[in-house]
Every structure is written in structure tokens, then in C-alpha cells.
Amino acid sequence: MAGDVVDLIMQDHREVERLFDELKENPEKRKGLVPVLTTLLSAHSRAEEAEVYPAAAAEAGEADDVAHSQEEHVEADQLLEKLAGTDPDxxxxxxxxxxxxxxxxxxxxxxxxxxLPGMRSNLSAERLAELGEAFAASRKEHLGEQPDDITREELLQQARNADISGTSSLGKEELKEKLREQASE
Structure with a gap:
């Protein structure tokens, strides 16, 4: 049993914060830690987008906050790509x-x-556990991926999460651009 989805998400948040501290405090470890950070954040984001955000929006009444969070994921992906392409030295x-x-x-x-508090107060313990299982499985499936490994289907899910309409006929690059435009507004 994976556990409560809120707890799992917060565990990932603490691990990312630990990696940030490590990257700031130990420049000699950057070459090895940047890929760890980018793969963890990518897997975490894809799992949230696929499993958590749709439930948070539809079942927990968090549609506006989910749309905003999705836009922030798009921005983070761009920054992760930039970090991965920057010489650590x-x-x-x-x-x-x-x-x-x-x-x-x-x-x-x-x-x-x-x-997360909206999910905790509006979803049953059983539903939070179900989402925890789904989040953990999706996260595991995406481990090893980098931000640019995103598929067209995953971009369409991002668009749905961000409440962007008229995207079903767009190609992968057009979707990326539309999401980036929305995130920068």
C-alpha cells in the first residue's frame, strides 16, 4: 500500500528541497545531482498531472487552483530544461x-x-489512498524521464488540467507553445 496521496506528494516536496540544498551547498556534486533532480521533478509532475490534478479538480472542488498549479508545472519544466542545459561549473x-x-x-x-488541504478535507481516506496508489504507480512509470520526454497525450492532459480548450487538434510542438503562452500570462 502506497499511502495517502497528500503525504506522498509532500514527501516528494521535502526530497526536492533537500536536493536544492545539496545543489547550493555542494557545487562539486552538481553534475551528478542535476539529473536526479530533473528526473524526480519530471516523474512527480507527470504523476500529479495524470492522477491527482483531475481528481482534485473534479472531486475536491479545486479546479481553479489546479489550473494555476498546472501552469506552474509548465514553467518548472522550462526551468528544469534550462538547468539541465547549463554547465554546472x-x-x-x-x-x-x-x-x-x-x-x-x-x-x-x-x-x-x-x-492538498482541499483534497484532504473533501475526499475520503479511501479515495486519498486510491489516489496514492495511482500517484505512486505513475511516478514509478515516469522515473528516468526528463522534462522534454513529455508525450503529446501528456501535453493534452496538461491542457485539460489548465482548462485550456481547443487543443485536441494541435500537434506536440503547438501544444507546448500554447501551454507556455498560457503559463506566461
Whole structure:
């Protein structure tokens, strides 16, 4: 049994915060830790988008906060790609890392103060456990992926989560662009 989805999500948040600290405090570990961070955040995001956000929006009454959270995932994916493409020994790495830390920290704070409490108060313990199983399975399936490994179907799910209509006929690159535009508004 995986556990309560809210607890699992918060465990991932704490692990990401630990990795951020490690990246800031130990520059010599950056080359090895950046891929760990990008794969963990990518798997976490895809699992939330596929399993958690649809339930939070439809069953827990969190549609507006889910749409906002989805936009923040798109922004985080862009920042993760930028971090992965930045030489850890370059002077620019610290700025790119801090931009990512700021964006993800903001997202975590909002998610933990709005979406997750809404789920905990509006969904049964059984439903939270079911979502925990689904989240854990989806997260495991996506481990090893990088932000750019996203599929067209996953981009369509992001669009649904963000409440963006008129996307079903768009190709993968058009979807990415539409999501990025929405996230930057």
C-alpha cells in the first residue's frame, strides 16, 4: 500500500528541497545531482498531472487552483530544461538554479496551502489512498524521464488540467507553445 496521496506528494516536496540544498551547498556534486533532480521533478509532475490534478479538480472542488498549479508545472519544466542545459561549473548556473528554486518553492507553498488541504478535507481516506496508489504507480512509470520526454497525450492532459480548450487538434510542438503562452500570462 502506497499511502495517502497528500503525504506522498509532500514527501516528494521535502526530497526536492533537500536536493536544492545539496545543489547550493555542494557545487562539486552538481553534475551528478542535476539529473536526479530533473528526473524526480519530471516523474512527480507527470504523476500529479495524470492522477491527482483531475481528481482534485473534479472531486475536491479545486479546479481553479489546479489550473494555476498546472501552469506552474509548465514553467518548472522550462526551468528544469534550462538547468539541465547549463554547465554546472559556469557562472550562470547559480542564477538558473535560484530561478528554479524560487518557482518550485512558490508552487510547493501554494499547493500545500490550497490544493492538498482541499483534497484532504473533501475526499475520503479511501479515495486519498486510491489516489496514492495511482500517484505512486505513475511516478514509478515516469522515473528516468526528463522534462522534454513529455508525450503529446501528456501535453493534452496538461491542457485539460489548465482548462485550456481547443487543443485536441494541435500537434506536440503547438501544444507546448500554447501551454507556455498560457503559463506566461
Amino acid at each position: 559556469s557562472a550562470n548556473f547559480d542564477k538558473v538554479l535560484q530561478d528554479l528554486i524560487d518557482a518550485v518553492s512558490h508552487h510547493v507553498e501554494e499547493e500545500e496551502s490550497k490544493v
